Amino acid sequence: MRMGALLSEMQESEEALVASPNGRNQRETSKSSDPISMFDEIFCLTEEDRMKVCILFWVWWHERNKANAGDQMKSLDDIIASINYHVFECRNHKKQSSTQKQDSIICWSPPPSGILKINTDGAFHESSLSGGWGFTVRNDSGVLMAAGAGNLEHVSNALHTEALAMLYAISTTTQMGCNRVIFETDSVVLKQAISSEEYDLSTLGAVFQEIKFQLNVAFDDVNVSVCPRSCNVAAHSLAADGVRLGDGEYETWLGYFPEFVVNSVAGDSPSLNL
Template sequence: MTVVALLWSWWNERNKKNHCERFLTIDEFQFTVGRHVVEWEAHLKAKQGTNFLQARSWQPPPTDFVKINVDAAFNISSNSGGWGCICRDEEAVVRFAAAGRIANASDALHAETFALLKAVEVADDLGVGRVVFETDCLVLKQALMSTSYDYSRLGYSDDD
């Protein structure tokens, strides 16, 4: 950062000389370089916390459980996508991972739901129990945790 501040200040002083303006003494120049370093570092530190979403780090499951993280991708133009899951224990040791293709999905929620279903099937096939599932799809999580999504677009209600 100091080198950048030095070059910036030097270029600024060169421009002042070219335009017949007063330029800084050596002491003023050194102070200006140091001030730029402090200000720029403070500015960059402030940006790190505000301009970017902080990624939440993986949290281990409770003891004697495994966590299966599930995700999907959906391509609206082909109504297809892919799914993947990874299973880790409380020490973050990978127990298994799986992935596959999704054909004929109606939307992203459908793809995310398919991914969760496939993760459940893989865990069941491998005899893995005591599982915590995690998804980044808030709508899927809400659908599983509430009664608000009990009827799909293809389903029916007793009121029909």
């Protein structure tokens, strides 16, 4: 069974959300298959396809529980986007876990000479559809130049918060007059969304297109890269702080930084001076 076949069936009909390993829907397979046989076939799949099927079942179960509680279910397009997001995040987490087993824990590293590095991160609370954003701006000596944290209302998922965090960081660095920058995020999906047109027609397509536009017009030299979460500790801490702010509130710091911001950055790059 391939995930592509399952998703194609999902797009054609809600009934096809339950798909068999041979691409037929539940109604067709129930005559010749039982649950045990279905799971036997799943266990025979490759590890990659087993992961995709498990994510499909989890998202489907999650949406069914929301519907049973009286909440509005996501559209099929949003369900498919959610599945793709979790697949990419699982791949990234697995790759990072494998790397960390082989190497010592990786910390934040400074950018090349004359370039600023901006780390961004988002935090998401599904129960309230709210979250937070955070970012840090550091130079090639590791000196903290700017930082920010803010509260987000009415966000749809974790990827939404990650994208808005980058937009807020772009706005601040543009006001600072920065033109040679590296943006770092720990979201593989965000990196893919702003490096291609693949997600332009998705629910968050307008946000991704705005990020691409701003990156193109605001900087002379810009690069976006993905880093392990261990390299993004300070931005993550600031995003969590943003969640605790009042609705829609935000804070940015230039030159002078509260103690908790200094401590977050010090823990992110312990060998560097602020």
